[in-house]
Amino acid sequence: MNPDPTFFRRLTSNCRQGCGVLAAVCLFNAGSPAIADTLTLPDMLIGVTQGFLEFSVEDYLASSQTEGRYEIQVNPLDPRLRMPMCDKELTASLESPARPLGRVTVKVRCEGTSPWTVFVPAQVRLFRDIVTTTRPLRRMGIVEPEDVSLRERDISLINQGYLTSVDQAIGQKLTRPMVADQVITLVHLEQAEVISKGDQVVITARSGTLSVRMPGEALSNGGLRDQIRVKNLNSQRVIKAQVIAPGQVEVAM
DSSP, X not given: OOSSOBHHHHOOHHHHHHHHHHHHHHHHOTTOHHHHHHEEOHHHHHHHHHHHHHHHHHHHHHXXXXXXXXXXXXXXXXXXXXXXXXXXXXXXXXXXXXXXXXXXXXXXXXXXSSOEEEEEEEEEEEEEEEEEESSOBOTTOBOOGGGEEEEEEEOTTOOSOBOSOGGGTTTOEESXXXXXXXXXXXXXXXXOEEEOTTOEEEEEEEETTEEEEEEEEESSOEETTOEEEEEETTTOOEEEEEEEETTEEEEEO
């Protein structure tokens, strides 16, 4: 993406219409024609910022393959602001942060014979369906299907890793208590242990379509898909096996 797209190349249809209305108002104001010809007014700067952010957000969603709807709110500027009319196309770039979400600042620049720079603050909200709680949940509890649902939330200020599927949360253990309608992020979850040290387990050894089962004893704790140490009670050998279900582990022959 060009870091300094010009105003005219990046305007959306809505911005073109808005700026067209603004131009008509300026031309209609016969009492002060010099203002329209010699100054860049706050509404023009807001239009540049709006168009630039719409392009930037669309590009971000496409490149990151992110689905959702967005809202852009450009903060009002001082109505007394008057900048010389630029004899080149205005450029806009994202001053901060790195992605066009949340609270952002857009740098609008004129690189003409009378250069100037204006910093325009804005807020970009991105709404997605993410995993939230349906009721209060206790710390160390295991998340059940009825505990979570997908609801639309603004994720522009969520940095801890939100979830987009309830399957990502179900069966996990909570690291802290949660209230109803709270967004669940990765920091709230850890792998739930389904086998504890000392548990009697069934060891399944597989080779193609052939499988052999034997009794075993877990020598360490483990969650689903974890590799744990297990003692084969028939041979007394200690092996590493993958947890596939409560009380069941599997090893390849």
